[in-house]
Amino acid sequence: MINIKIIGIGGAGTNAVDGLKLDDLGDVRLAAVNTDAQALANSPIAEKLVIGRSVTRGLGTGGEVDIGKAAAEADRDEIARLISDMDFILLVVGLGGGTGSAAATVVAEVAAKTDALVLAFVTLPFSFEGARRKRIAEESLGGLRKLVHGLVPLPNDVLLQEGEEDTSVLNAFAVADRWIGRGVNSLCAMLLKTGLVNQDFGSLRSVFQHCGGKTLFGTGFASGGDYVKDALDDLFLCPLLHMGDRPSQLDRILVNVIGGADLGIAQVNAIMSAVSKRFGSREDIVFGAVIDESRSSSLEICILAKAELDAPVSASSLKASQPQVIEREIVAPGEGFGFETEIALDDKPPRPVHQSKLSRKKQPTVDQDEFTFIDLDAQRGYFDKTDRNLHKDEDLDIPTYLRKGIKIKIKV
Amino acid sequence: MSHSRVVGAVEIGTSKIAVLLGEIVSDAGLNIIGHSACSSKGIKKGVIMDLDVASDCVHAAIMTAEKAAHTRIDEVYLAQTGGHLKGNFNIGVTNVSSEEGIVRGVDVERVKDEAKRRNLPDSRTYIHHIQNPFRIDGKPVDNPISRECERLEVGYWSVHGDSGIVSDCLRVISGIDLEVSDMIISSIASGAVLLEEAEKDAGALVIDIGGGTSDFVFYRKGYIVRTGLVPVGGDHITNDLSIGLRVGRKSAEEFKVKHGRAYYETGDRDEKVWLYGDLTIGDRNYPLSAITKIIEARVSEIFEIIKDQLEMEGLFQRTDIASGIVLTGGSSRLPGIDEAAHRVFGLDARVGEGPANVAPELCRPEYSTCLGLLHYALTGQEDTEEAAKPAGILRRLTGLLNFD
Numbered sequence: 048m049i050n051i052k053i054i055g056i057g058g059a060g061t062n063a064v065d066g067l068k069l070d071d072l073g074d075v076r077l078a079a080v081n082t083d084a085q086a087l088a089n090s091p092i093a094e095k096l097v098i099g100r101s102v103t104r105g106l107g108t109g110g111e112v113d114i115g116k117a118a119a120e121a122d123r124d125e126i127a128r129l130i131s132d133m134d135f136i137l138l139v140v141g142l143g144g145g146t147g148s149a150a151a152t153v154v155a156e157v158a159a160k161t162d163a164l165v166l167a168f169v170t171l172p173f174s175f176e177g178a179r180r181k182r183i184a185e186e187s188l189g190g191l192r193k194l195v196h197g198l199v200p201l202p203n204d205v206l207l208q209e210g211e212e213d214t215s216v217l218n219a220f221a222v223a224d225r226w227i228g229r230g231v232n233s234l235c236a237m238l239l240k241t242g243l244v245n246q247d248f249g250s251l252r253s254v255f256q257h258c259g260g261k262t263l264f265g266t267g268f269a270s271g272g273d274y275v276k277d278a279l280d281d282l283f284l285c286p287l288l289h290m291g292d293r294p295s296q297l298d299r300i301l302v303n304v305i306g307g308a309d310l311g312i313a314q315v316n317a318i319m320s321a322v323s324k325r326f327g328s329r330e331d332i333v334f335g336a337v338i339d340e341s342r343s344s345s346l347e348i349c350i351l352a353k354a355e356l357d358a359p360v361s362a363s364s365l366k367a368s369q370p371q372v373i374e375r376e377i378v379a380p381g382e383g384f385g386f387e388t389e390i391a392l393d394d395k396p397p398r399p400v401h402q403s404k405l406s407r408k409k410q411p412t413v414d415q416d417e418f419t420f421i422d423l424d425a426q427r428g429y430f431d432k433t434d435r436n437l438h439k440d441e442d443l444d445i446p447t448y449l450r451k452g453i454k455i456k457i458k459v
Numbered sequence: 460m461s462h463s464r465v466v467g468a469v470e471i472g473t474s475k476i477a478v479l480l481g482e483i484v485s486d487a488g489l490n491i492i493g494h495s496a497c498s499s500k501g502i503k504k505g506v507i508m509d510l511d512v513a514s515d516c517v518h519a520a521i522m523t524a525e526k527a528a529h530t531r532i533d534e535v536y537l538a539q540t541g542g543h544l545k546g547n548f549n550i551g552v553t554n555v556s557s558e559e560g561i562v563r564g565v566d567v568e569r570v571k572d573e574a575k576r577r578n579l580p581d582s583r584t585y586i587h588h589i590q591n592p593f594r595i596d597g598k599p600v601d602n603p604i605s606r607e608c609e610r611l612e613v614g615y616w617s618v619h620g621d622s623g624i625v626s627d628c629l630r631v632i633s634g635i636d637l638e639v640s641d642m643i644i645s646s647i648a649s650g651a652v653l654l655e656e657a658e659k660d661a662g663a664l665v666i667d668i669g670g671g672t673s674d675f676v677f678y679r680k681g682y683i684v685r686t687g688l689v690p691v692g693g694d695h696i697t698n699d700l701s702i703g704l705r706v707g708r709k710s711a712e713e714f715k716v717k718h719g720r721a722y723y724e725t726g727d728r729d730e731k732v733w734l735y736g737d738l739t740i741g742d743r744n745y746p747l748s749a750i751t752k753i754i755e756a757r758v759s760e761i762f763e764i765i766k767d768q769l770e771m772e773g774l775f776q777r778t779d780i781a782s783g784i785v786l787t788g789g790s791s792r793l794p795g796i797d798e799a800a801h802r803v804f805g806l807d808a809r810v811g812e813g814p815a816n817v818a819p820e821l822c823r824p825e826y827s828t829c830l831g832l833l834h835y836a837l838t839g840q841e842d843t844e845e846a847a848k849p850a851g852i853l854r855r856l857t858g859l860l861n862f863d
Contacts, residue, residue, distance in 0.1 A: 285705075289702050401518070401522055401532070429698050430504070433503045433506065433508065434504075434543075436690050443689070443690070443760075444691075446698070446703060447753075447756035447760045448699065453752060455703045455749045456748070457703070457705070457745050
């Protein structure tokens with residue numbers, strides 16, 4: 048029996064856990080941690096921990112991270128008790144405020160000392176919430192990432208895109224909770240239910256072996272009609288799989304599907320080959336399929352992948368940097384982004400008139416099979432390693448439509 | 460004795476390296492004898508990220524152009540861009556020294572030195588000191604010599620860049636045994652060929668939207684009063700489309716080129732565009748509105764930031780920009796970009812055309828910066844002694860070439 052605890056931290060985290068509708072997964076325990084005693088009292092969650100009574104007297108932090116930190120530090124022992132004897136801990140946090148941003152780090156620190164596998168789902172504030180909340184969130188995110196085995200960032204700007212044309216901000220928070228719900232539900236179902244293709248806790252651990260690194264998360268859902276194809280389409284269009292900081296090399300990929308009684312092994316195979324074609328080789332993929340008797344002709348696919356830091360990059364992937372000379376058309380360089388393959392550049396350079404000193408020096412080493420280590424962060428997104436493009440506290444490298452909350456409908 | 464020299468105008472752009480070879484005969488005439496364009500690598504937002512990779516591209520482009528022209532380059536004029544470029548407006552003030560209060564050459568030299576005296580930290584290097592009108596007792600004049608006044612003033616728009624980034628660019632060129640004679644910021648170079656003198660006098664705003672940056676130059680009453688840039692360009696449009704439509708960069712680029720428009724229309728919602736359009740499995744269609752809305756948001760933001768920058772300094776007076784907005788750079792080929800600019804600035808906007816006496820293939824917006832560099836290679840030479848025309852004031856960068 049695996050001991051699983053889902054802990055909501057801070058106001059937004061607690062709300063998200065409140066709203067979880069887990070499919071008959073009796074043994075999963077829910078808990079909430081907050082500084083605001085009043086807010087916590089209203090939550091239906093069984094296990095509640097008010098932290099920092101001595102600091103805030105049960106009131107909130109007023110958005111102050113220092114207060115949140117003091118509150119969490121004051122009750123470190125209580126937190127340790129809350130998470131003791133667990134195999135798998137899922138943290139759910141909204142970053143940007145005082146409690147979530149600070150207490151999550153403390154909870155993660157305490158959890159890191161246990162043997163438990165720790166994953167975190169964290170939402171990031173909307174651009175319009177201002178630079179201060181964004182900065183708080185980013186600082187917290189950086190610290191948190193190093194402490195947990197897997198961290199799924201959910202930027203609210205991106206999630207807002209998923210709502211209908213007139214989704215209000217309040218609804219957008221609900222969208223975030225739904226995403227978290229799907230992820231949590233899928234993970235728990237995989238661990239606790241028997242399925243067509245069983246995966247156990249060991250395989251989840253094998254995906255998330257080390258702390259740090261980047262985690263990729265996406266889900267797809269469809270019902271009725273050609274639900275296998277539609278769910279795959281939905282998965283491939285999941286905005287979380289297409290964010291700028293998507294790691295280009297994934298080490299281990301976990302795919303779980305939940306289907307109704309009508310889901311057959313042939314369909315599971317079809318899903319598996321479509322997913323592995325898109326995300327990596329079959330050897331890298333841990334695949335699970337669970338049957339939920341209460342569903343029919345509906346399918347939910349969830350993907351969780353991990354990219355460790357300092358992943359070795361083969362010399363061959365660097366070779367494509369030979370310049371391509373063109374006469375008339377300007378061809379954009381194929382970048383290591385998305386799933387497109389790079390353009391092969393095998394045009395020989397022209398006979399030199401002036402001789403380049405640099406290429407003379409460099410040429411021999413390119414063909415040698417040297418190990419090149421590139422920090423994985425160097426491969427994040429297209430504008431990685433460039434200076435941040437700040438203008439009035441907004442990062443201009445992030446798509447304008449996302450920052451301004453302009454909805455883009457891509458499904459016809 | 461007639462002599463000629465071959466000038467290579469080199470623009471190290473984010474998406475392409477452009478090289479034009481110009482032969483300057485007897486310092487009077489210019490023939491364009493070769494050109495090449497090479498896709499860039501190792502450059503983002505106008506700044507070299509990987510010196511070796513970027514050098515390979517630049518060297519390949521230079522060698523291709525030399526081969527096409529069957530000759531060697533003698534000297535290089537280099538364009539400069541990137542978010543590291545900043546500018547200051549400095550004013551020099553002096554009391555006229557002669558008894559009669561007549562402005563003499565020494566007064567002019569003194570006031571110019573005064574205006575250019577401001578020191579920069581070691582990490583910064585001046586690229587241009589661009590002279591603005593003199594003022595005699597507060598009244599603007601082009602030439603103050605022999606005028607009578609007590610107080611002589613002159614303003615300079617001084618552009619400076621990060622020393623490390625600037626020396627990287629110079630190192631790329633020295634890596635192929637060439638020397639940079641002069642470095643000119645992209646916006647000034649483009650502006651020089653796209654505007655007639657009369658347009659500069661009436662006031663114009665030239666915006667060069669490239670792959671990684673959007674550079675602008677603002678001419679007021681014939682003088683360059685401001686330059687600036689937004690480190691956002693066509694790459695960002697592609698990236699936005701890639702994220703928004705969930706496709707790779709290559710497909711995003713195709714969408715931009717095939718279906719892109721700089722503004723959104725309501726009819727776009729009902730129009731479908733296909734990812735591949737060849738009936739293959741896995742093809743997918745999108746409403747055109749997804750593409751145009753994403754592009755519109757990005758393009759108008761670029762224009763709004765530029766407008767903000769001018770407004771913040773009180774420079775955005777519509778009457779001072781009678782010639783309107785002139786757009787250039789690779790991204791100015793985006794349909795509707797003039798309309799998008801018009802909507803933001805409320806001014807006439809058009810895509811600039813190269814000079815009439817240049818071959819049509821070189822009149823494309825991608826070459827406007829290089830044409831401008833050649834223009835300066837020719838006219839900068841004529842102006843070395845008199846330095847009176849505002850266009851000719853470009854500081855030589857000899858001091859910079861010793862960075863190695």
